Amino acid sequence: MDYELTPKLLPGKILEVTEREVKVTLKGRMGIIIVPLRCVLTDQPLHVGLKIQVYLSYIQVI
Numbered sequence: 001m002d003y004e005l006t007p008k009l010l011p012g013k014i015l016e017v018t019e020r021e022v023k024v025t026l027k028g029r030m031g032i033i034i035v036p037l038r039c040v041l042t043d044q045p046l047h048v049g050l051k052i053q054v055y056l057s058y059i060q061v062i
Contacts, residue, residue: 007055
């Protein structure tokens with residue numbers, strides 16, 4: 001199956017920040033994700049309640 005995978009921009013909000021990771025809730029009942037701090041692109045300090053945007057795409061099994 002060949003599909004063109006195009007990422008979608010989803011809004012969200014930070015729920016928790018630790019020294020290693022960030023927990024984010026995504027709007028539209030898309031759920032909660034936890035990502036390493038190294039995957040967050042920002043120049044400002046992270047804090048709970050900060051609005052974010054994340055690009056998501058489908059998972060392709062190869």
